[in-house]
Amino acid sequence: SQQGEEDPQALSIQEGENATMNCSYKTSINNLQWYRQNSGRGLVHLILIRSNEREKHSGRLRVTLDTSKKSSSLLITASRAADTASYFCATRGAQKLVFGQGTRLTINP
Amino acid sequence: SQTIHQWPATLVQPVGSPLSLECTVEGTSNPNLYWYRQAAGRGLQLLFYSVGIGQISSEVPQNLSASRPQDRQFILSSKKLLLSDSGFYLCAWSVLGGNTEAFFGQGTRLTVV
Numbered sequence: 001s002q003q004g005e006e007d008p009q010a011l012s013i014q015e016g017e018n019a020t021m022n023c024s025y026k027t028s029i030n031n032l033q034w035y036r037q038n039s040g041r042g043l044v045h046l047i048l049i050r051s052n053e054r055e056k057h058s059g060r061l062r063v064t065l066d067t068s069k070k071s072s073s074l075l076i077t078a079s080r081a082a083d084t085a086s087y088f089c090a091t092r093g094a095q096k097l098v099f100g101q102g103t104r105l106t107i108n109p
Numbered sequence: 110s111q112t113i114h115q116w117p118a119t120l121v122q123p124v125g126s127p128l129s130l131e132c133t134v135e136g137t138s139n140p141n142l143y144w145y146r147q148a149a150g151r152g153l154q155l156l157f158y159s160v161g162i163g164q165i166s167s168e169v170p171q172n173l174s175a176s177r178p179q180d181r182q183f184i185l186s187s188k189k190l191l192l193s194d195s196g197f198y199l200c201a202w203s204v205l206g207g208n209t210e211a212f213f214g215q216g217t218r219l220t221v222v
Contacts, residue, residue, distance in 0.1 A: 030208045033210055042199055043201075043211075044213070095206075096155060097155070097201075099152050100152050
């Protein structure tokens with residue numbers, strides 16, 4: 001299966017701290033994407049990193065990709081209460097976009 | 110700009126009843142279309158995807174089917190719902206053939222009773 005697996009399943013930190021989530025996958029990919037989901041809503045795309053890229057930044061988000069280890073990490077710096085959500089990695093093959101199980105992030109004020 | 114519409118937002122159906130969930134996309138042509146299901150507190154399971162009218166790929170054998178009667182319309186159906194069909198169903202689209210992001214609808218919460 002191409003499915004990504006996130007680690008940890010749940011993460012609770014204090015506001016202002018950094019949050020790191022990891023994703024592992026099994027097959028070769030064209031790119032890896034991270035999404036956010038607020039409870040009971042659709043997913044919102046955060047950032048995409050191509051297979052030939054190693055690191056990408058967007059605002060307070062930093063994504064790394066290690067294709068040799070088939071893993072990626074998402075770092076959210078200076079977390080805010082509004083960052084509380086579930087975060088999913090997704091891997092894209094030829095046409096499919098396959099998601100992992102997600103990390104539930106809780107930011108405590 | 111592109112938008113995706115998915116309805117209804119919530120649905121309660123008895124076991125054995127039929128199902129039809131509709132998803133439409135505006136502002137783009139020839140999109141890839143996807144149906145996902147999400148169990149409570151879990152990740153997204155890819156159910157079906159489509160790269161064109163009438164072209165449906167099924168990922169998981171189950172009690173559901175999908176159709177794409179028009180370029181920007183994707184329908185998820187069942188002839189007879191099971192209790193295990195309960196879940197949160199999400200429709201999404203992405204640019205055809207492009208290694209780009211997907212855009213999601215707001216989802217349908219289906220409860221089979």
